[in-house]
Amino acid sequence: MGLVSVARIASRSARLTRTVVARGLQTTADTTSLHGRAPEDKSEPFTLTLHEDSFHAHRMDAPSLDVEVTKDMLIGLYRDMTTMRRMEMAADALYKAKLIRGFCHLAIGQEAVSVGIESAIAPEDKLITAYRCHPFAVLRGGSIKGVLAELLGRQAGMSNGKGGSMHMFTPTFFGGNGIVGAQVPVGAGIAFAQKYLSKGTTTFALYGDGASNQGQVFEAFNMAKLWDLPVIFVCENNKYGMGTSAERSSSNTEYFKRGDLIPGLQVNAMDIIAAHQAAKFARQWTLDGKGPLLLEFVTYRYGGHSMSDPGTTYRTRDEIQRMRSTQDPIKGLQKYLEDWGVTTEEELKRIDKQAKAEVDQAVAEAKASPEPELKDLWTDIYYKGTEPSYMRGREREEARSFLPTH
Amino acid sequence: MSTPPPADGDLPGLATSALLRNTRESALKTPGIRWDEADVMSSIDTRKMNMFQSIRDAMSTTLSEDDTAVIFGEDVAFGGVFRCTMGLAEEFGKERVFNTPLTEQGIAGFGIGLAAMGQTAIAEMQFADYIWPAFDQIVNEAAKMRYRSGGQYSAGRLTIRAPSMTVGHGALYHSQSPEGFFMGAAGLKIVVPRGPIQAKGLLLASIRDPNPVIFFEPKILYRSSVEHVPIPSYTLPLSSAEILKPGSDLTILTWGTPLYTMSAGARIELIDLRTILPWDRETVVQSVKKTGRLVIVHEAGKIGGVGSEIASVVTEECFLRLEAPVRRVCGWDAPVPLIYEKFYVPDAVRILDAIVSTLHYLIPSQEFGVVHV
């Protein structure tokens, strides 16, 4: 009997004796188990079992702990998470080299959220989030080059270098947003349109534990429930909003219970398998016409809030170190892949190398891209062709050069 | 192709600006300074401070002298993003300097309630760009409370501080100057300091003023402007513009960061408006009546900006004295763009262009049949 199952029996009996205090969600990254062996064929489905404390449900039944996967899918998850982390590390380096200026928020440590959701949603579903948006921008049809070039303010950027950090969009990704909380009612509107147009698709609207306290988040909840919208509100709980811990910002830190009549599910989002299962389940929930659902993805941000925050003044180095070394979503998946014989160490190394090469190339291309042209300062303010006939700066009176003339 | 001039001009920069008072003697001569205690001047000491330190100093004064005063906002107990509240929670207690959740509308409304109960409420919006969620509370509740209760209640003891203006690369959501959007909110005051000495005196005046005040702090000045700031408490008058340099031929009116873009030019009168609402019409009108020419500079976009209001008042009041149309040098009417931020901000070249063409303005002669020499 493995350690995990011993722990499970022990915790099961503990639960029998405990009636008042709910046991905490566990956030280990490597407690999903495989019974028997994984099939040879990389595309043949097989079943994994999640740790029983992977979910906490509110006003609903938790999804099954049995998760169907294939070897290919698991390898794909690993590749995506590794590549996303590489990209964020590259952004970090570009910032430190002073090539990226201004604001830059990284999602290192939170890869299972973006990759987990992306692994379960359909290409035509929609997603909207706040500023920790780089992985979503890539996974939802953008590119690493596009993200990095946007951060650098270059033409090859996803918004042509006009927005910078937080301003990235694709046809199925309604962007990062710098105004914390503002994206959540927008998500409800997107979901309404999906329902109205009978699209058979769903919207994931993400926000942080800090953002969860904005009034408009609750306003969005109410509209979504009132009109039974196919929207999944995802609270990405990484325990901090800038320097303020969840306990200090929120009277109720069980974010999955904050949707009033909206059922909620708390998820161990350090385990990519649990994140995948929850996203898949939630998607189906909304498509079945059951209205909105609230997912709380419990995760952790390794770095500071943004590049100017070392991230160590309001939490201990110990805490960060513990999360990194014991609950890392990538290491957790890596362990699965090795333990279950899904792939070899060499293959993983090859994937790591590929990810690095892909990101390195994107960095080089992004750096080579020129800055936007000056004329673009005045584009995209009004719809093309409907601009006012005159916009300031287009004429000499204000943009005159005092250079000695030709 | 020739290279364009540096976007921020060729000015010596803030550190050496003549607008900053670098000695005790000059600091004590700050015009309009009103000491809380009528001490003999000789006993007053000054300390070198940057603007975030002097703002902290003002709030520390308030917390010491006014038991009802509390400070709240996102992460203010940890010092705030710009360090303005550093150490205040430790010094005055966590029940007086406390973090709020991320809830700007809530922060403003909460502050109004506190103020209506007679407490001194100092709220921080982490960036002026995040004041929009609180716009309704500020414009509909704070500004109107006195009026709509027939004078029974007011939010007069509320002061909202918010870092504003550009930083060079703040882009759409970290570089805005929203002061113009509040211009129509009668009942409200809007103040913008230009440096450490001003910030301390104007902030104390704002906190004590019996009307709700929004205090926009130009964030680039937090660290880069340094002065010898008097240690005892003092105020500087609200709704009073300051003539920084008298001149005869042209008036330049601005506030906050752009003040440091002006090079000292002969015969040009430089005015710091300081209070944007209600603004000091008298000083501005007097000045323009004397010089006959006005150039207004602000970072916010031109359309509907504060300059529009001032220009029309000056046109009404000084029409027959004007030698040239009032010119405005402002941000472009676009969102503050990441990569063009320095280009967006009124720079020395654009300001100089406005000055030169205002000084050289000729009424188009054919149209009016007037011949100019």
Ligand SMILES: Cc1ncc(C[n+]2csc(CCOP(=O)(O)OP(=O)(O)O)c2C)c(N)n1
């Ligand atoms: C309306 C608004 N207020 C404040 C901010 C400044 N701010 C940016 S992120 C942030 C913390 C958000 O925390 P959380 O929602 O937990 O997201 P996380 O950073 O943890 O991903 C704050 C206060 C903002 N961007 N918008």
Ligand SMILES: [Mg+2]
């Ligand atoms: Mg958070």
